Amino acid sequence: MRLHWKWVLACLSVLILVLASAHLYLDHAIRDFWISHVEQRLLREVRFARVYLSDMANTDEGLVPLVNEVGVRLGVRATLINGQGRVLADSETDPSDLSALENHTDHPEISAARQQGRGSSLRYSNTLDTEILYVAIAVPEIGDGHYVLRLSLPLRDMGHIKQLISQAIWIVSTLGLCLTLLLAYATSRYISRPILDAIWFVRNIASGRLKHRTLRVGSTRELRDLGTALDDMRRQVQTHIGQITLEKSRLEAVLTSITEAILVTDQSGRILMGNQTFEKLFGVSDAIEGRMPIELVRHRDVQNAIEQTLKTGQAVFLDLTRSDDRERHFDVQIAPILQDDHIAGSVTIFYDITELRRLERIRKDFVANVSHELRTPLTTIKGCASTLADGALDDREASQRFVKMINTHADRLHNLVEDILDLSRIESGALPLETGVYPLHEMINSVVGQIRPLAKEKTLTIEINVKENVQVQCDHKLIEQALFNLLDNAVKYTPEEGKIWIQTRDFKPVENDRENRRNRPEEIENQTRTRRIALEVKDTGIGVPLSDMDRIFERFYRVDKGRSRAMGGTGLGLSIVRHIMDAHGERVYVESEQGKGSTFGLTLPEA
Ligand code: ADP
Numbered sequence: 001m002r003l004h005w006k007w008v009l010a011c012l013s014v015l016i017l018v019l020a021s022a023h024l025y026l027d028h029a030i031r032d033f034w035i036s037h038v039e040q041r042l043l044r045e046v047r048f049a050r051v052y053l054s055d056m057a058n059t060d061e062g063l064v065p066l067v068n069e070v071g072v073r074l075g076v077r078a079t080l081i082n083g084q085g086r087v088l089a090d091s092e093t094d095p096s097d098l099s100a101l102e103n104h105t106d107h108p109e110i111s112a113a114r115q116q117g118r119g120s121s122l123r124y125s126n127t128l129d130t131e132i133l134y135v136a137i138a139v140p141e142i143g144d145g146h147y148v149l150r151l152s153l154p155l156r157d158m159g160h161i162k163q164l165i166s167q168a169i170w171i172v173s174t175l176g177l178c179l180t181l182l183l184a185y186a187t188s189r190y191i192s193r194p195i196l197d198a199i200w201f202v203r204n205i206a207s208g209r210l211k212h213r214t215l216r217v218g219s220t221r222e223l224r225d226l227g228t229a230l231d232d233m234r235r236q237v238q239t240h241i242g243q244i245t246l247e248k249s250r251l252e253a254v255l256t257s258i259t260e261a262i263l264v265t266d267q268s269g270r271i272l273m274g275n276q277t278f279e280k281l282f283g284v285s286d287a288i289e290g291r292m293p294i295e296l297v298r299h300r301d302v303q304n305a306i307e308q309t310l311k312t313g314q315a316v317f318l319d320l321t322r323s324d325d326r327e328r329h330f331d332v333q334i335a336p337i338l339q340d341d342h343i344a345g346s347v348t349i350f351y352d353i354t355e356l357r358r359l360e361r362i363r364k365d366f367v368a369n370v371s372h373e374l375r376t377p378l379t380t381i382k383g384c385a386s387t388l389a390d391g392a393l394d395d396r397e398a399s400q401r402f403v404k405m406i407n408t409h410a411d412r413l414h415n416l417v418e419d420i421l422d423l424s425r426i427e428s429g430a431l432p433l434e435t436g437v438y439p440l441h442e443m444i445n446s447v448v449g450q451i452r453p454l455a456k457e458k459t460l461t462i463e464i465n466v467k468e469n470v471q472v473q474c475d476h477k478l479i480e481q482a483l484f485n486l487l488d489n490a491v492k493y494t495p496e497e498g499k500i501w502i503q504t505r506d507f508k509p510v511e512n513d514r515e516n517r518r519n520r521p522e523e524i525e526n527q528t529r530t531r532r533i534a535l536e537v538k539d540t541g542i543g544v545p546l547s548d549m550d551r552i553f554e555r556f557y558r559v560d561k562g563r564s565r566a567m568g569g570t571g572l573g574l575s576i577v578r579h580i581m582d583a584h585g586e587r588v589y590v591e592s593e594q595g596k597g598s599t600f601g602l603t604l605p606e607a
Pocket of ligand 1: 485489490492493494539541542543544552553557558559560564565568569570571572573574575598
């Protein structure tokens with residue numbers, strides 16, 4: 001029930017109670033007052049009548065007219081009763097009928113008058129349908145000294161007065177009720193209006209609408225105080241929410257910028273939040289709040305570890321390997337969130353150590369490969385030296401052969417060590433790029449100058465087919481080294497009488513022939529807006545099988561180990577090229593068809 005209706009009902013109940021009590025009280029008071037008033041009157045009159053009768057009466061017979069006269073004159077019923085209770089005279093009864101009247105001895109007012117000199121009594125008369133008040137006194141002056149004179153009066157007027165007063169009370173009550181209803185309704189609205197305003201105000205605050213006007217709830221002091229208090233509360237809530245929002249956005253910014261996947265759970269292990277990296281890593285697209293970690297991470301160990309941390313409050317570390325599209329390794333660290341000495345939740349951080357593991361593996365492979373590569377020439381050199389020491393020196397022909405072998409393998413060792421040093425220098429970044437703008441032609445001529453003798457030995461022709469006046473931005477020494485490696489390979493893997501072209505290519509879309517093309521320059525060009533040129537070394541050599549094309553840039557990877565070694569290859573040439581291009585932010589690519597030839601290209605930014 002609404003407040004103002006309650007208030008109206010309360011007022012109404014109080015009013016009805018007050019009016020009913022007033023009505024009851026007045027009813028009694030009027031009755032008491034009227035009875036006492038009539039009794040006093042009758043007492044005065046009966047005393048007067050006693051004197052009158054004592055003075056005037058000589059005989060008993062003479063009393064009848066006198067009693068009648070008293071009754072008529074005073075407007076009451078006068079009755080004279082003798083000592084035996086018989087009525088001697090009655091102003092309202094014919095003298096001839098007096099003998100039929102009952103004996104009055106037992107009437108209370110008569111017996112009281114006899115004993116105490118006076119008495120009164122109130123009785124209901126069925127005949128008259130009203131109450132009658134009787135007042136009697138002893139009249140010892142007449143008759144045998146035991147006579148009693150009684151006056152009586154019906155209390156009809158009292159009923160009339162009571163009716164009038166009742167009417168007045170009803171009218172006043174009805175009016176009062178109407179007025180009270182109106183007043184109660186008005187005051188209740190007056191009180192409930194500000195309360196409704198305050199409710200609206202608080203609801204607005206609760207739903208986050210904090211910027212509305214100041215609350216004015218009323219003119220009374222208490223309501224004004226309430227309004228001020230609520231307004232203060234709104235301002236404080238606004239400030240706090242502002243602070244919380246700021247903190248939240250800071251936290252979100254921090255969490256977003258962190259490259260590790262982070263997952264926060266509450267005390268029951270349900271997810272509170274996860275950062276973008278987490279969502280990306282575990283392919284989450286729906287809302288994650290309220291879900292269990294296992295639903296998203298799909299790894300029992302992680303779920304168990306989170307539960308353990310939430311139970312014990314201890315940090316837990318574990319390794320996680322995921323193999324969705326590719327294998328990835330994580331160091332998972334779960335720490336408790338402690339709040340006032342109790343565990344309020346957990347934070348799980350997934351450190352992606354895939355790259356670390358890969359590098360570790362590469363390092364191990366590298367060490368194994370290097371040792372392997374070094375072993376053969378060293379063993380050969382050692383073998384030759386021992387044989388020479390054991391007497392082969394005397395055999396001139398044999399010793400020349402062994403020294404030649406030692407020389408060849410020492411060259412191989414030298415090449416290997418040089419290549420390894422180059423590779424590690426470029427890879428470690430210890431070699432700062434000395435970029436500048438260089439004419440492409442000059443760089444090509446310088447490299448071709450070094451390679452031509454080798455090509456000549458194998459009767460290979462080199463044709464330069466390069467766009468005129470092209471300037472490129474690069475570290476020319478490194479790019480020349482990369483070009484040298486490509487040309488060196490072209491010479492090595494092209495049979496005699498073959499042909500080598502050095503050419504440039506514009507980035508015009510070419511047919512998408514997935515079978516024999518990899519890392520095409522057009523795709524690379526699309527990645528940035530810088531104008532690029534591709535410098536290509538094309539040969540009519542043995543070509544690279546499709547299955548090996550992706551791997552030939554790896555260290556020590558060779559399609560045909562025997563052939564490579566025979567050619568003095570180290571298996572590091574293309575790896576060095578790739579690292580040089582990576583250091584430039586550029587790419588090396590290959591297009592090849594086995595048995596027909598290969599095209600290796602370098603992308604370079606035009607100056
Ligand atoms: P290597 O010292 O063995 O030449 P590289 O890293 O330079 O090592 O090349 C890796 C492998 O790629 C070579 O062993 C060879 O099988 C292949 N390769 C490189 N260039 C060519 C080419 N022009 N024609 C055919 N195969 C090539």
